[in-house]
Amino acid sequence: MSSELLSPAEMTEADRLAIATGPLAGIDLMRNAGAAVSAVVLAHFPVASRVHVLCGPGNNGGDGYVVARILRDSAVDVAVWASGSPKAGSDAALAASECPVRPRPLSEFVAETGSIVVDALYGAGLSKPLSGDAARAVEVATELSLPVVAVDLPSGVSGESGQSLGQAFRARITVTFARKKPGHLLLPGREMCGELVLADIGIGDGIVAQLEPRTFENTPPLWIGNFPVPAVDAHKYRRGHVGVFSGGPSATGAARLSALAAARSGAGAVTVLSPANAMQVNAAHLTSIMLHKSDSVADVQEFIGRRRPSAFVLGPGFGVGEKTRDFALGVLATGQRPDGRVDGLVLDADGITSFRDAPNVLFEAARRPNAPALVLTPHEGEFARLFPDIAGDTNLSKLAKARTAAERAGAIVVYKGADTVIAAPDGRAAINGNGAPWLATAGSGDVLSGIIAGFLAQGMPAFEAACAAVWIHAEAGSRFGPGLIAEDLPLALLPVLRQLAERRNEVTAG
Incomplete structure (x- = not known):
């Protein structure tokens, strides 16, 4: 097709x-x-x-x-x-x-x-x-x-x-x-x-x-050739390591949803980076997902240098403010570090809102040479906070808005909704057609962010990773149907991922 x-x-x-x-x-x-x-x-x-x-x-x-x-x-x-x-x-x-x-x-x-x-x-x-x-x-x-x-x-x-x-x-x-x-x-x-x-x-x-x-329908033929299937001799770090930033003790659930989604999507290792005062809360809920204290940019830099994660998720439940901005800019600056660099940062929710008064600081950081790929995942309200003039331009379609924003930001923009548009700075864009109403539930977006990061960590190019994650997220929601809550989604991904892995092997064999 x-x-x-x-x-x-x-x-x-x-x-x-x-x-x-x-x-x-x-x-x-x-x-x-x-x-x-x-x-x-x-x-x-x-x-x-x-x-x-x-x-x-x-x-x-x-x-x-x-x-x-x-x-x-x-x-x-x-x-x-x-x-x-x-x-x-x-x-x-x-x-x-x-x-x-x-x-x-x-x-x-x-x-x-x-x-x-x-x-x-x-x-x-x-x-x-x-x-x-x-x-x-x-x-x-x-x-x-x-x-x-x-x-x-x-x-x-x-x-x-x-x-x-x-x-x-x-x-x-x-x-x-x-x-x-x-x-x-x-x-x-x-x-x-x-x-x-x-x-x-x-x-x-x-x-x-x-x-x-330069415009596509977001279906598997668009990205199946890049879909990650581990080699026979793969070990956990070769399959990619994702770091997910957690909020404080009363706001840890969103990060764990993202972390579990990253793991289910195939990342070999996932670590929740938690403030010290939330370590016990997170530890009580985590088993296969690792935990690391991160209260400062220095803590994050030490983690990057020692554990060499491939991708990060920042924003879900993290809080809005200077600390969020500092963490995001710190991750984006890893391209200049000799002791380990990150391939991608997924910025969602509070991570996006934290830059509402200084969007150009974020965009300039994303455009620096060797900076990690930046993936922004705004819903309509968050899009308007980061791109108020684009959001308010009634002459632009949703497709044109996402494209204009991606070019300005130097980032992949996942403009969420029932008709999610994924746009890249180079002008490519995809429109998702399999959106499911069951995904309109708290925490669904946190799962999507984790899937994107999981694919980034496994080496998928950022545009293809975002497109694949959006389609798979929606497909899992559609198949699950009524009664879906965000906690169901990571497990609901499994039959979809299994079929895609089989299809990817067929493409490779052919």
């Missing part, structure tokens, strides 16, 4: 390249698209009393005319409602001329219970709110609760951002072509699309590769 996502502009360029390369002309691609949509309609709605095909003036409408022709040839009762006429000489005009169903003005659109709607008005390329006849068509379909099959993307939903631009169709099924768009995965677009069907219309992988896409 291909992981690339194409923006509407990139999809337009893919169409152009495919037509220029041949052997298919534009009308051939349009006919293939219409055939794909028709097949879905016939398969899912075999007893529909009537199919109303709503056609816009562009290529999306051209697809609709093909749909209407094929359905009529299949003895389906079809009505076509047109918003304007296709441009003379265009592929859409040719498709309209081949359609035996006489179009009626969209302004006169009426429908009946038991019918369905094929939305071929505007698709992913729309950049302004629906108005006039198109907006009224949404109202008609909504009032009658008619099933909608959307061509490419429900009209009124941005293919770039997933945002509803005003009124928009809520589709039962959306059929898109060649590659998914960001708007298919970003909320609320993901919910507006209903079931998503990806159809091959003749735009090959080589065409997509020429575009050099």
Whole structure:
């Protein structure tokens, strides 16, 4: 399965390249698209009393005319409602001329219970709110609760951002072509699309590769080649050592969740770095996870020099303030030390909030030569504390916000939510599509931080480690289902990790 996502502009360029390369002309691609949509309609709605095909003036409408022709040839009762006429000489005009169903003005659109709607008005390329006849068509379909099959993307939903631009169709099924768009995965677009069907219309992988896409759907093919599987002769420190900073005696649980997740994700050794006054509390709850006193930056530096950990988690339950900032900057400065350096720091929760008044200090430290990879894992509120201007820019999608923040920070940004976006400073970004509502529980984010650190410690590149952790975290939550609490997650990871390890071995053997 291909992981690339194409923006509407990139999809337009893919169409152009495919037509220029041949052997298919534009009308051939349009006919293939219409055939794909028709097949879905016939398969899912075999007893529909009537199919109303709503056609816009562009290529999306051209697809609709093909749909209407094929359905009529299949003895389906079809009505076509047109918003304007296709441009003379265009592929859409040719498709309209081949359609035996006489179009009626969209302004006169009426429908009946038991019918369905094929939305071929505007698709992913729309950049302004629906108005006039198109907006009224949404109202008609909504009032009658008619099933909608959307061509490419429900009209009124941005293919770039997933945002509803005003009124928009809520589709039962959306059929898109060649590659998914960001708007298919970003909320609320993901919910507006209903079931998503990806159809091959003749735009090959080589065409997509020429575009050099930088946006991906976060699925295993994106990172399975880097997924860590220990060698036969591996020992615990070769599998990586993670240090997790603990808060005081009344706030130790979050760090232990992160530590257990790091261990379950494959790190060979995990140490909780605890203030002296919380040592007994932590010791009472830890067995395979080690414990080390760390009250000062000097303690942390001594630990790094002597035990050579590969990655750290800082923030969960740690507290907000100067000590947090000093510990984070101390870890990021290890690239300049001859006696041991760290590969990555996962900064979450209080770790992020501690830099709300001095974000540039953090970003400058992350950008120093040889600095450990910095992974920031903010939810929406924490993102706004660290990047207030980016968060407040209503012209930016969640994808664009994460990308802009990652570039500014010189860090991997995991912008959490039901549609988590993972972005790297080099412009790569992935949108997660398997988010589970059961993960909306206290401590879930602490587990995610631990998984990321566990993968970093095992040598995964930071972007791939973050992507893998987000997907696995969500998959484990989905499989567990109702009743999930954060303490369940580390064990819930096991079947997911086992299957991925088997898949990684298959990739290696192949």
